Amino acid sequence: MIIFIETLLLVFGFTLISLSLARHYGQVNKKRKQLSTRLLWVYRLSGYVLLLAGVVLAIYVWGIILGLVYWLAYATLVTFLLSLILAFKPNYLSFLLLFKR
Known part of the structure; x- marks a missing residue:
């Protein structure tokens, strides 16, 4: 159970950090709105x-x-999987977009 919680923390943490970049936010958000400074932070x-x-x-x-x-082993695995998702299926991460307008 601890491993599952650890993996979820890493997945959501790295995903949120990648969504704070304009390029990845644009890949996930099909409306192509710019990321506001407040939302970025x-x-x-x-x-x-x-x-x-x-x-x-x-x-x-x-x-x-x-x-x-x-932690570093899980981080390596999670970042590898996240990079594959962002490269081939970025719309899978659209459920994480907060504050939709």
Whole structure:
């Protein structure tokens, strides 16, 4: 169960950070509206907070050495899968767009 929570934190964290970039936001948002500065910072800070929560959880559960190793391994896997999704099926991430107008 902890591994599932860790993976979800990483997936949502890295996804929010990637959505804070104009290029990826444009890929996911078909309306091609520009990302407002406020929304950019909301996505970016939320993503970093989720990643930090994932690191803290991993260190708490597995200790500092193994926690960092496992966190980096999951981070590598998640970023690889996220890059594949953004490259081939970016509309799969459209459910994460907050504050739709």
